[in-house]
Amino acid sequence: MLEIPQGEQNQVEQQPILLTGDSVEGWSTFFELHYRDNPWAPPPTFSDQRMLALLRISHKYCMIKIQDEIITRMRLSASRTDQLINLIVAADIIGSKEIWRSTVEMLKVTKPIPTFEQSKLIGLEATYSILSDAYLHLNSIHQSCPPKW
Numbered sequence: 064m065l066e067i068p069q070g071e072q073n074q075v076e077q078q079p080i081l082l083t084g085d086s087v088e089g090w091s092t093f094f095e096l097h098y099r100d101n102p103w104a105p106p107p108t109f110s111d112q113r114m115l116a117l118l119r120i121s122h123k124y125c126m127i128k129i130q131d132e133i134i135t136r137m138r139l140s141a142s143r144t145d146q147l148i149n150l151i152v153a154a155d156i157i158g159s160k161e162i163w164r165s166t167v168e169m170l171k172v173t174k175p176i177p178t179f180e181q182s183k184l185i186g187l188e189a190t191y192s193i194l195s196d197a198y199l200h201l202n203s204i205h206q207s208c209p210p211k212w
Contacts, residue, residue, distance in 0.1 A: 084123065089116035093129075111137065111149040115156065122157050130157060141166070144175040151185045163189070171196045 092113045096106065109117070114133050121129040134153060141150045147170050154163035167189050170177075175193070182190040 085120055086116050088113060089120040092117040093120060111146060115149060115152055118153055118156050134159075134162065138162070141169070144170070144173065144177075145181070147173070148177065148181045148185055151189055155186070167192050 092109055096109075096117070099107070114137060118130060118133045120126070121133065134157065137146070137150050137153055141147050147166055150166045151163060151170075154160075154166060170189075170193050177185065177190055177193060
């Protein structure tokens with residue numbers, strides 16, 4: 064028959080298994096999604112931060128259906144600057160250049176100037192792309208309307 068390996072005799076609850084790089088928020092979101100009090104209730108709605116934490120876990124452990132559902136939901140709800148910033152972070156997590164490029168282009172159209180915190184999240188390349196586009200836009204306005212001295 065099968066033999067189940069026995070754990071160490073001195074192992075206690077104070078020595079949990081550590082999963083490197085995983086967050087408590089990601090796993091709690093995963094378990095909350097799958098083990099609800101009422102299985103017939105509609106799925107819970109999570110903040111973008113919890114969705115990103117769950118996305119990191121679903122990508123790391125190849126939970127493709129969960130990953131695809133998170134990306135779909137984030138893409139459908141991405142209308143504000145902070146949501147677009149989070150979609151760029153999501154694209155970085157899963158390594159999708161296509162989602163990254165299209166979201167940066169959407170940010171360019173809305174003409175926001177990312178805050179310092181947002182710039183840290185999306186990285187130098189995305190911030191530079193957005194700011195250089197804003198600079199070109201401002202420069203074209205300045206050239207079309209010379210100052211009247």
